[in-house]
Amino acid sequence: MKLKHLLLSILTIFISLTGCSHNESSANETAESFSDKEEATRHFLQENPKSDIEYIQTTEDDDLFIERSGNHQYRVHGMKKENEEFSVVKLTASLSLHNSNAGSGEFTSSDRNEYTFLIVKKGSLDELNADTRNTYTVSPIYSGDAELSLTKNDDLKSPANVIQTSEMIADSNSSASKE
Numbered sequence: 001m002k003l004k005h006l007l008l009s010i011l012t013i014f015i016s017l018t019g020c021s022h023n024e025s026s027a028n029e030t031a032e033s034f035s036d037k038e039e040a041t042r043h044f045l046q047e048n049p050k051s052d053i054e055y056i057q058t059t060e061d062d063d064l065f066i067e068r069s070g071n072h073q074y075r076v077h078g079m080k081k082e083n084e085e086f087s088v089v090k091l092t093a094s095l096s097l098h099n100s101n102a103g104s105g106e107f108t109s110s111d112r113n114e115y116t117f118l119i120v121k122k123g124s125l126d127e128l129n130a131d132t133r134n135t136y137t138v139s140p141i142y143s144g145d146a147e148l149s150l151t152k153n154d155d156l157k158s159p160a161n162v163i164q165t166s167e168m169i170a171d172s173n174s175s176a177s178k179e
Helices: 002-027 037-047 130-135
Strands: 051-058 063-069 073-082 085-090 102-108 114-121 139-141 146-152 163-170
Touching: 037 051, 037 063, 037 073, 037 085, 037 163, 051 146, 063 146, 073 102, 139 163, 146 163
Parallel strands: none
Antiparallel strands: 051 063, 051 163, 063 073, 073 085, 102 114, 114 146, 139 146
């Protein structure tokens, strides 16, 4: 009986570790790399032709891409530089705002900066609670079709929006994208 219990415990641990190592490897998959940022951005846009893409440069010099696809599905991607090569890598899982007015999440950029983001659907800011409205400063994205607050996690008592510049570089309703 003890042997059976021991074998079941070992099997459970083995299965758990196998699952963890699989998740780690899929999370660290390498994106295709290019010799410059523009080429990496162009490739990213070609890989996401049915998405709206907002390019954000932060006050920390992180280059971020907020992707909106389908029914208000949002993802954050970032420019990664490694060995003089550039790639756009996914930084968050999908955030669905299909049945809600706003959503938030946290991520770490390729340059190891930790951020919190809040995305609000157009016209929904007043529906958020007063604490959220008074704490976070939002900036329009997607040509005013949504709003974004992006803050660094090192100053949560008085978070400041760290968006330096923002530009919609791909519109799923248009065949042409800006660059």
